[in-house]
Amino acid sequence: MDFNATLSFTVTDRFLRYVVIDTQSDPASPTIPSTEKQKDLGRLLVAELLEIGITDAHLDEYGYVYATILANSNKPNIPVICFCSHMDTAPDCSGKDVKPIIHKNYSGGDIILPDDNTQIIKLKDHPDLKNQLGNDIITASGNTLLGADNKAGVAEIMDACYQLMQHPEIKHGAIKILFTPDEEIGHGVDKVNIEKLGAFAAYTIDGESAGNMENETFSADGAKLTIHGISAHPGFAQGKMESAIKIAGQIVAALPDNLSPEHTSDMQGFVHPVDINGHVETATIDFIIRDFEEEKLAAHADIIRQTANEVLKRFPNSTYTLETHEQYRNMKNVLAQNPQIVDHGMEAMKRAGLSPKLCSIRGGTDGSRLSFMGLPTPNIFAGEHAFHSKQEWVSVQDMQKAVETILHLCMVWEEKA
Known part of the structure; x- marks a missing residue:
């Protein structure tokens, strides 16, 4: 199924809405979530999920958003899968008053950000820009980070939810949605309700280059x-x-x-x-x-x-x-016990027209801890680059490919059941 030809993507409009909401987390705060403003985005996401027909969408007291897309396939015993992204942005760089800019039809070369001419996204420092010729690049204006980490993932999951509700011909089992606070300060799954999710496997949508899938993280003390x-x-x-x-x-x-x-x-x-x-x-x-x-x-x-x-x-x-x-610990050991979780992700990226690449993360994700909480969770690309900095960027086309990958992944699990 060629989703690029048949779908009207909403991911860019959603992304532009989400990044202007300040959701910076605070490592010094004792509360959960660490900042109440993260719930501002959570409330918007719940409203949008309800609007597209997902009736159980809700925000809990800790700032987590949960939702369920019911199965539309008659096949029995399709494993429940979950898609997860985090709503907070990093404390390293301001996320207040973000002004996103779309640089249409990127033609190569450096990108100078208008509000601070010293902030230059240089081609030599960002090699993936070579794969973006003709694409539309979104940046901030130079005074803040963009928030593609991880609002690109949030927007991609939200668009995939919209497409699944609009296109019943896309067959799938039950799909769980989870948006978390405080991932950037290491507390992203402190209060997640694994039983409420009831999923067999999950995928964080929080990676970098299109086609990358990460099944291994650092172990951390x-x-x-x-x-x-x-x-x-x-x-x-x-x-x-x-x-x-x-x-x-x-x-x-x-x-x-x-x-x-x-x-x-x-x-x-x-x-x-x-x-x-x-x-x-x-x-x-x-x-x-x-x-x-x-x-x-x-x-x-x-x-x-x-x-x-x-x-x-x-x-x-x-x-x-x-x-x-x-x-946290390296999730590879958990994922190796159920290799189909990674295999299905790689197959989904192939079907989206990408050349999938299995990578390791020099860091951790919510998936690291979720895996050891009984929910095996590799990480799929969101298209975000130069995260935690004023030079952060993402391309419209990579975000659309991430949406396609999520949809294909739902179909692969249904087909393989």
Whole structure:
């Protein structure tokens, strides 16, 4: 079925509506969702789902949107599948007063953003632009991020819902829809109701280049190094003071470069200090530790210990403690138990006219944790690029391909049942 020839896509109009709603999450907030403004988008999505005829669409107290598209196939035992995207945008860059711009019929070269001429989307830095000739590129104006991460995925799922309700000739089983808050701050599925979803498998729509599917993420730990120095009056500190602040600085400076994010790529893991706080007597360094091989996480934590031990040789009266905690794990091990989940995704992309490519994520998605909560969840492209930055962009045509992929995926599960 050639969806591109038969469907009237709504994904672009939806995307332009969604990105102007500020949904930035807040890592310092103790509430769920971390910001109430995320519910503004959630309420709009529920209203649109109800309008197209999905009667159980609702927003819960934690900011999650749930909905169900009932099966229209007579085949028995079609597995229930779920499509998921997150509504929040990253705290790294402002998502307030976003002004989306459509650059029609991209002809190549750099894209200069009008509200800040220093923000240039350079062809040499964004190789996927070479695949966008003749396409329509959407950017922000230069003062904010765009929000394609992950409002492109939200818009694509919403358009797919609209098409499924409008075109009963697209046969499918029951489809569950889930939109989450707080994914960008690591809490995207903290309060998700797996039983309410009742799905066999899910797909996050939150990836980059068209045709990419990700079945593997980092495994992730967090770590907190607490340094106990020796405080003294600075006027009488000679031979007494051992500043925890200076110790922290020396530990960070002594970490091996070859284990840092800026010096690693592909399947290499890293140790990354993300926050330092303290005073003379006590200081803390928060780390994130990442690797595709779970067993290497402990070895990376040992690097922090070894570095701290070496530095503290120069501060004989000071001590430290290191605490680690699990954040998420590589979803590949879960997905391998049901290979048809990934296989059906790859088949759907082929049917959409793409050349599917299986990739690994140097990060995590809601799917990482969902997989270990009993809902195996690989990640499918949404077309988003340069996420978390003012140079974020997505193409109209890639978003349409994502809609086609979702529709084909629904059909593949029905056919294979």
